[in-house]
Amino acid sequence: MVQQPTYGLRERRLSDSTVIELSGELDLLATTELVTSLDAVCATQPRQLVLDLRKVTFLDCSGLSMLCRIRNRLRGQRSRLLLVLDDPRHRRLLRLTRLSDAFDIATDVNSAVEPPRGRADSSEGDIA
Template sequence: MADNHIRSAPCHTERTAGGTTVVELRGEIDILTAPAVAARLDAVTAGPCPDLVLDLRPVSFIDCAGLGLLCRARNRTVARGGRLRLVTDSACFRRILRGTLLSGVFEVYAHLSEARVPEETGTVPGGRRAPTG
């Protein structure tokens, strides 16, 4: 059966701001795209004390595979003594977090400024817009 649905392939941009890595994810984060996104987040959370902000405002869809990769990124960050914040203005996504009992697990903010991201100091190597799917 042919799939006539046009997918919004996820991509990301990445930058550093005063020691904080800000990753903006866009598109759909689902079972097909999650492995590539997870690989990037694994790289970002590999060092000691990662300070990571995931800007999810441009994400159009996330399924359980996407939630799993967010949990993995959080667990890796916490295990290395770091901090992870999510930025989303989606009431639907917040409802999903509440329904899965994850709302208390993540620091969630509606605006990037609320996540206390310092001024931009440079771009992470390879942090230009790149497809992840």
């Protein structure tokens, strides 16, 4: 009997960001299979990778380890990783494991891909 995956992955481009929507259970089985796909995305050196975790129903230590692996790979490439989280259980898990300060977190994808307000474009304010 073949076991059906308990997770999903969808990739898309939005503005200058690569958005990966993960869903289902991010347990040992899922992360073992997902790491190859996510490493391939990291190898493209995206300017910003947004991991949308709003449809993740379960996150364990192997899921956290996978998130740290991605963060470390992107940091070495000077790329930005942003997590989209709205589940208080996942936020609590990050807080309890002292990882909440290790990630930039947004509550929705649109705010994650927008440039921060009050930040001027580098060409603005230049005097010719």
